[in-house]
Amino acid sequence: MTQSPTAPLSADSPHDPAFGLAAVEQEIAHACKEARRDPASVTLIAVSKTFAADAILPIIRAGQRVFGENRVQEAKGKWPELIQANPGLQLHLIGPLQSNKAKEAVALFDAIHSVDRASICEALAKEIKNQGKHPELFVQINTGEEPQKAGVAPQDADTFITACRDTYGLQISGLMCIPPVDQAPAPHFALCAKIAARNGLKNLSMGMSADFAVAIQMGATHVRVGSAIFGTRTVAHP
Numbered sequence: 001m002t003q004s005p006t007a008p009l010s011a012d013s014p015h016d017p018a019f020g021l022a023a024v025e026q027e028i029a030h031a032c033k034e035a036r037r038d039p040a041s042v043t044l045i046a047v048s049k050t051f052a053a054d055a056i057l058p059i060i061r062a063g064q065r066v067f068g069e070n071r072v073q074e075a076k077g078k079w080p081e082l083i084q085a086n087p088g089l090q091l092h093l094i095g096p097l098q099s100n101k102a103k104e105a106v107a108l109f110d111a112i113h114s115v116d117r118a119s120i121c122e123a124l125a126k127e128i129k130n131q132g133k134h135p136e137l138f139v140q141i142n143t144g145e146e147p148q149k150a151g152v153a154p155q156d157a158d159t160f161i162t163a164c165r166d167t168y169g170l171q172i173s174g175l176m177c178i179p180p181v182d183q184a185p186a187p188h189f190a191l192c193a194k195i196a197a198r199n200g201l202k203n204l205s206m207g208m209s210a211d212f213a214v215a216i217q218m219g220a221t222h223v224r225v226g227s228a229i230f231g232t233r234t235v236a237h238p
Contacts, residue, residue, distance in 0.1 A: 017059050017231065018058045018059065020228055020230065024044065024212075024229055025044065028042055028223070031216040034217065043066055046059055046068065046226070047067070047208075047224050047226030047230075048069060048230065049070040049071065049226065051230055055230060060089070065090060067079075067089065068092045068226075069095070069109075070095030070096075071095055072098075072104050075093070091110055091111075092109060092110065092112075092113060092222075093111070093112045093114065094113045095114060099119045102124050102126070103123075103130075103131075105124075106133055106135055112124070112136070112138065113140060113176040113205050113222075114151075114176065115138060115170070116150050121163070125169055136203075137164075137171065138174050138175060138203065139157070139160065139172055140177065141192050141195060142154075143179060143192055144179060144180035144183065151177070157195045157199075158195070158198070161199045161201075172201060173201070174201045174202060175196045176222075177192040177205075178208075186218060189206050189215050189219070190218055193219045203221045206218065206220040206223070207225075208223070208226070209225050209227045
């Protein structure tokens with residue numbers, strides 16, 4: 001793969017977030033061109049975790065409509081007002097979900113990328129039925145089988161996806177993965193794509209600020225980009 005003309009901004013580069021967004025959009029377009037893909041086939045999720053509304057508003061004004069948060073409680077504190085003031089926004093939960101937060105997650109988020117165990121499936125199925133709201137669901141695959149990381153082990157993925165569908169009645173949209181930081185991401189993206197293909201799943205949530213161009217080459221439909229847009233993260237909001 002050739003070098004993109006606009007590399008992602010480093011986390012400590014001072015910049016207008018709207019400029020960071022434009023740079024990321026340009027690199028996505030370049031990666032799609034190299035992969036002979038339509039840029040419209042890739043959804044950019046601007047990861048706004050730890051950033052307050054005043055940092056997010058310039059990105060909204062620049063045209064970004066899809067945002068990602070890691071924690072239900074943090075998202076509850078800032079997004080309802082933003083969504084009310086800016087119709088058409090989509091909010092994705094990209095961090096781990098606890099069963100006792102399923103009710104709030106289904107109510108607030110348009111997509112949940114971290115379905116990874118039976119208790120979550122059960123809680124989500126209950127809330128989807130109770131609320132009549134159907135967020136897009138991604139099963140998280142722990143491609144590196146890292147003990148400290150959430151996600152289903154690759155060898156258990158097919159069985160788990162089948163259980164999501166047949167036991168819990170969940171509509172699974174795709175898979176999500178986060179490669180180990182000390183390994184080349186491409187093999188992990190390829191593994192995730194292979195699991196998705198054999199289970200008839202079309203969506204792949206893969207790639208972050210450092211590797212989203214590689215993820216696009218490997219078939220990502222959703223890329224989760226934070227620091228390349230927003231810059232350095234500070235103290236998380238409660």
